Amino acid sequence: MRSDWDAAFASCAVPISCERVSAGGVDGEWIAADGARPDKAILYFHGGGFRLGSVSSHRELIARIAAASGCRVLAVNYRLAPEHRFPAPLEDALASYDWMLEQGLKPENIALAGDSAGGNLVLAALLGLRKQGARLPAAAVLMSPWTDLAATGASYVSRAEADPIHQRPMILALAKNYLGPDGDPRRPLASPLYADLGGLPPLLIQVGDRETVLDDSVMFADKARAAGTEVELQVWDGMIHVFQMFGGELAEARRAIDSIG
Numbered sequence: 001m002r003s004d005w006d007a008a009f010a011s012c013a014v015p016i017s018c019e020r021v022s023a024g025g026v027d028g029e030w031i032a033a034d035g036a037r038p039d040k041a042i043l044y045f046h047g048g049g050f051r052l053g054s055v056s057s058h059r060e061l062i063a064r065i066a067a068a069s070g071c072r073v074l075a076v077n078y079r080l081a082p083e084h085r086f087p088a089p090l091e092d093a094l095a096s097y098d099w100m101l102e103q104g105l106k107p108e109n110i111a112l113a114g115d116s117a118g119g120n121l122v123l124a125a126l127l128g129l130r131k132q133g134a135r136l137p138a139a140a141v142l143m144s145p146w147t148d149l150a151a152t153g154a155s156y157v158s159r160a161e162a163d164p165i166h167q168r169p170m171i172l173a174l175a176k177n178y179l180g181p182d183g184d185p186r187r188p189l190a191s192p193l194y195a196d197l198g199g200l201p202p203l204l205i206q207v208g209d210r211e212t213v214l215d216d217s218v219m220f221a222d223k224a225r226a227a228g229t230e231v232e233l234q235v236w237d238g239m240i241h242v243f244q245m246f247g248g249e250l251a252e253a254r255r256a257i258d259s260i261g
Contacts, residue, residue: 002052002080010056013248014063021074024099026092028076029055033067040109042066043097043137044075045125047116047144047242049174050089051081058115064247064254065113068261073113074100078121081178086190093125097137107135113260115242116213117178119145123192123220126200141260142205144213144242145220147193149175149185153215162210165241171213193220198227205231206256208239234259 019030042065046058055062055075066073078092100110114122119142129136149171156168175185188195193216203224207217214235221233236243236252244260247253 006056012060016063024095026076026096032072036072040071042073042111045114045118045121047118050117050178061245064257090124108138110137111139113141115143124189139202147216147220149191155214156212159212163212166212197224200229202230206234211241
């Protein structure tokens with residue numbers, strides 16, 4: 001599954017430079033377009049249900065975000081389940097952020113970004129940093145974030161026929177694969193929807209209206225706003241899960257990436 005997905009999405013039509021690095025022991029790449037500012041950067045976590053996905057499978061999406069933002073992007077290959085279950089991906093996310101600070105980048109010049117499970121990891125990293133009392137990055141971008149591993153949203157029913165990718169049994173199976181058979185899907189660092197969401201940096205959330213995972217974004221945005229966190233929620237009409245990956249085909253994807261930039 002991992003090699004098939006990498007092969008399906010490995011091409012990249014955007015001119016970029018790539019530099020392999022070990023980011024605090026986590027395999028990663030600096031991805032940059034021409035003219036990228038050296039003092040500002042994005043830390044990117046790919047999606048794939050914590051089971052598959054990589055920098056390779058998301059290279060074009062990351063490249064388009066790099067070009068739109070004018071920033072370098074550090075994309076990391078965090079450990080995947082079932083070989084490495086929760087909290088291994090979160091540990092890798094925090095290690096890669098710490099490494100960016102060690103390279104001289106300042107928190108106020110860093111944004112976090114991620115799609116699907118990567119969006120979950122962005123939020124878990126923010127919660128983990130807050131718990132440590134660490135300085136948080138300036139902002140975060142979440143594309144179709146998976147915030148509720150218990151899959152309680154009404155959209156799992158209301159969007160079931162419209163969504164060509166995800167159905168609730170699949171989501172619950174991926175959650176069990178990540179957490180283990182006895183894992184708690186409502187643990188806040190695993191499902192950020194159940195966390196105290198105060199004190200987080202500004203968040204941009206983009207989600208498609210045809211997604212079963214739609215309510216993961218809507219419920220999270222409502223709860224975060226109620227806790228005092230600044231949230232911009234964009235629900236894109238007619239779009240599917242992580243539609244931003246189709247920047248070469250969809251005008252909506254290109255507009256969404258411009259908004260991210």
